Amino acid sequence: MQVYQAPLRDMRFALRELHGDDGFGDVAALTEFDDETVDAVLEEAARLNSEILLPLNRSGDEEGCRIENGVVRTPEGFKAAYDQFREGGWCALASDPQWGGQGLPEQVNKLIEEMICAANVSFSLYPGLTHGATTALEGHGSEDLKQAYMPKLVSGEWSGTMCLTEAHCGTDLGLLRTKAVPEPDGSYRISGSKIFISAGEHDLTDNIIHLVLARLPDAPKGVKGISLFLVPKYVPNADGSLGNLNGVTCANIEHKMGMKASATCQLNFDGSVGWLVGTPHKGMEAMFTMMNTERVSVGIQGLGVGEAAYQSAVYYAKDRVQGRSLSGVKAPDKPADPIIVHPDVRRMLMTMRAYLEGCRAVGVWVSRALDAEKHSTDPEAKKRAGDFVALMTPVVKALFTDLGYDAANLAVQVYGGHGYIRESGVEQYVRDARIAMIYEGTNGIQALDLVGRKLPAGMGRNLRAFFHPVSQFIEDHGAETGALAPMIPALAQAFGALQLATGHIAQKGLADPEEAGAAATDYLRLLGLVAMAYCFAKAVRVAEARLAEGTGEAAFYKAKIATAAFFFDRILPDASARFLAIKAGKKSMMALDEAAF
Secondary structure, three states: OOOOOOOHHHHHHHHHHOOOOOOOOOOHHHOOOOHHHHHHHHHHHHHHHHHHHOHHHHHHHHHOOEEEOOEEEOOOOHHHHHHHHHHOOHHHOOOOHHHOOOOOOHHHHHHHHHHHHHHHHHHHHHHHHHHHHHHHHHHHOOHHHHHHHHHHHHHOOEEEEEEOOOOOOOOOHHHOOOEEEEOOOOOEEEEEEEEEEEOOOOOOOOEEEEEEEEEOOOOOOOHHHOEEEEEEOEEEOOOOOEEEEOOEEEEEEOOOOOOOOOOEEEEEEEEEEEEEEOOOOOHHHHHHHHHHHHHHHHHHHHHHHHHHHHHHHHHHHHHOEOOOOOOOOOOOOOOOOEHHHOHHHHHHHHHHHHHHHHHHHHHHHHHHHHHHHHHOOOHHHHHHHHHHHHHHHHHHHHHHHHHHHHHHHHHHHHHOHHHHOHHHOHHHHHHHHHHHHOOOOOHHHHHHHHHHHHOOHHHOHHHHHHHHHHHHHHHHOOOOOHHHOOHHHHHHHHHHHHHHHHHHHHHHHHHOHHHHHHHHHHHHHHHHHHHHHHHHHHHHHHHHHHHHHOOOOHHHHHHHHHHHHHHHHHHOOHHHHHHHHHHHOOOOOOOOOHHHO
8 A cells, every 4th residue: 555644744853953063054045934934835745745646656657658649648637636736836846936936945845856756756757857957947048048938847837858868879978869950040950869758748738848969060079069959849939829849759658667657758859949058069068957956856756755665664564464573462452463563574664764764864964055055145155065965966866766766675575475466556666766776877877976076076175065074073972972872983983984985996096997986886875874874873962952851752853863773783884895895896896708798
């Protein structure tokens, strides 16, 4: 059974109690959103997701999208739900008010994104891709393009996509062949085919605005010859009304293992009219503005799906009776005890819980940096926040999606045989979560980005925004007593391993890039584990202080301490294994000749 209620108490904890010392300072532009306003938004979002989107999750998976004469139809109920979503202003939450947005802080918006992904991750892609498109257009589009397209994209009346890859090139976009030919009126004619285009064609909005990577006739080879173009499905008339179809057709929709209610399309551009976004041959720079936004959002997808899987597993573990507790009968009025009494079931549930609470805490930390990077008036805080976002974007994308998928798998295991059949609903979470580890750059690509670009940038400058607060926290709390006492040495050990691994990669990678590549995935996980451990340690400090004050929410804070203890006991030790794997180097990994495989 698919069960989900937004974890509002933990969201408020991460938002208000955990990160006041993050070093990014107060952002004056966000002060209008007081606690009462934010609570009202979060509570209404929770209601929308549990009552409107969650009931469509399984039915959407069963029905899927279908294509009829080049037109894609979304599952029953999706159009009505999208209309309600748009009319409620949910498409415009985090966008700039000058375009009709509400200017909500990203740290709040990402929590709402988590709710949407938990309730119905297929649905989330339609407004999610649009938000990414507005980010790229706002940052790089001409004033005329922004005036013509931003208001309707922000409102959700029109939707957006990103059209990157082609059948022959995958991640290597330097190989793309789509062409852009300039016209005398300043427009371009776009011709080529794109694959794996999420929300590329559907029936939810009147118009779909494609951001398309293509080559100009004089373009140099490789990624340095790629430009970005805005190509609408319908070319708007001068008054903003819809004009003619623009030579964009959906050739097919992909038959996927999951996210079946999200239309993933093969698109053909046949002399379609488009306009340049940004400067010629600098399309990757503009597209990365969108991709980096999407990478954080994809990480949130992993967190959301994992949370829904966890709640469904908890529901089942409390309801399913089987066997008796090893410490004695717990439900004498029943023929057997609920399976939640069994240690191995608890192991799975606590692992999921620790993954998700840890990722949520890290996610809010990164989101606070996103807000500071955009709105802070303090140049130093703005720079520090930007460095932190650059470092953590690949970590959020890869770590959250890895752990979200692991949580979905554990949910199936908790259900046992009932988890493996479709009627339970939890096997859908495994299928839906799996793609998040692949798109927007596979998690291996994220790890390579981390060690190949983000670590060496500015002579390691990005790391300072992470290393300094962790180091200071360890120094400040070395004499702690209580629940935090054993956690500080464990955090210090894991952090020391991360520092040593960073130096090892810097030294070995300079001499042999394959050494850095061989260490990348383990390094990303090591950094992610330290980030989660730091957040859990801070959470325990807050929880102990609240309990000492005599809070009326003792159960919540005690549960937070227990979850943190489980993380330190059972999950953080993986940091040592990751460090040992990094030190082992590439030798055994690259030892076999290709012919031996």
